[in-house]
Amino acid sequence: MWLGLDKWIAGYYAFQARSHYKRHRYTLCHRYLRLLSQWDEHFLSNPMYAGYMAICNYELKNWDNIITEVETALFLLRRHANESPDAQNLWQDLKNHLTDLRHVKSQSMPIRQAGGI
Numbered sequence: 001m002w003l004g005l006d007k008w009i010a011g012y013y014a015f016q017a018r019s020h021y022k023r024h025r026y027t028l029c030h031r032y033l034r035l036l037s038q039w040d041e042h043f044l045s046n047p048m049y050a051g052y053m054a055i056c057n058y059e060l061k062n063w064d065n066i067i068t069e070v071e072t073a074l075f076l077l078r079r080h081a082n083e084s085p086d087a088q089n090l091w092q093d094l095k096n097h098l099t100d101l102r103h104v105k106s107q108s109m110p111i112r113q114a115g116g117i
């Protein structure tokens with residue numbers, strides 16, 4: 001009985017996360033993705049939810065390990081981009097954000113002064 005209840009609750013959180021992502025409510029989407037991770041530990045192996053989490057972190061400016069998270073989501077979405085138009089759009093968004101993040105990271109690197117004289 002509990003196993004069925006766990007899957008039902010995880011399905012509800014997955015539906016809410018997907019629905020809030022499509023409406024560009026990134027704070028609520030991020031909240032439901034975190035709740036989903038508590039009820040279903042393997043949800044990040046689903047490429048769409050990994051992409052949703054990466055986009056939510058990007059939009060909410062949670063910069064901790066964002067580049068690796070976006071790269072992981074791109075890797076997972078790579079195979080599914082041809083199957084679904086939603087996956088294709090998410091893959092394109094993540095790809096564009098990754099180039100932005102790499103540019104910002106290279107601009108924010110501190111310049112070291114030459115010591116000596």
